Amino acid sequence: MDLSANELSVVTAMVNYLYSDNYDDNSSQSNKMVEPGPAEEQKIDPPYPYSWGQAVEPEPEPEPAAPEPEPAPAESESAAAENDVQPIATTHPIVFNTTVYLIADQYDIPSLKQLAKTKFRSVVNQPWDSVTFTAFIEATEVLWENTVHSDRLLRDFVVEIAVSRLDALLIEPTFVALMERWGDLAVDILKAKHFGTYEQIEEVEDVWSVRKSVKKGKGRKYF
Secondary structure: OOOOOOOHHHHHHHHHHHHHOOOOOOHHHHOOOOOOOOOOOOOOOOOOOOOOOOOOOOOOOOOOOOOOOOOOOOOOHHHHHHHOOOOOOOOOHHHHHHHHHHHHHHOOOHHHHHHHHHHHHHHHOOOOOHHHHHHHHHHHHHHHHHOOOOOHHHHHHHHHHHHHOHHHHOOOHHHHHHHHHOHHHHHHHHHHHHHOOHHHHHHHHHHHHHHHHHOOOOOOOOO
16 A cells, blocks of 8 residues: 555544544634733833932842752653644645545545545535635645546535535636636536536436437437
């Protein structure tokens, strides 16, 4: 099994799933706002210690400095590695779950594909901002570049989301360019917009197929 072509974080997610039936897509961290630290107190010089004509009290002698603590023993490399815990995902969770979906498809792990779709759905259903739009477009491109048309599990959901946010996506030049580059994506979105779910689209195409077989040689007959 050659995993060298995959990102380490994606491989780690797959291995974690094989051992624990789950993986961390870092979605909880991406939704947290960074709280600003407490402001430093402004240092103000003390007032002038005396007025002319008043006696000046002697300043107290400084206390002796406390001895410096001894340096702690150096951590072993294994202990340092355990303490240096980094989030698995280094990209937006939408993109990360898409790449996990792809590695699950590559190594034929259907249950991991389903989990990746579930996590993808959970992230996409959160409120969107400009970063979310960019990540969704990137994930769509990655998915269409690396899956076949018959792999409908995540494609159908991406098309469903695209239809629900089509007005906003159509003013994004990168998404328009993506549809121009991947004509089947544009066709899927158009069909879903007009007919509804992919199952409904298949029903309509079955009717077209029957009508075409009735009128052989004259092309597809539409309603």
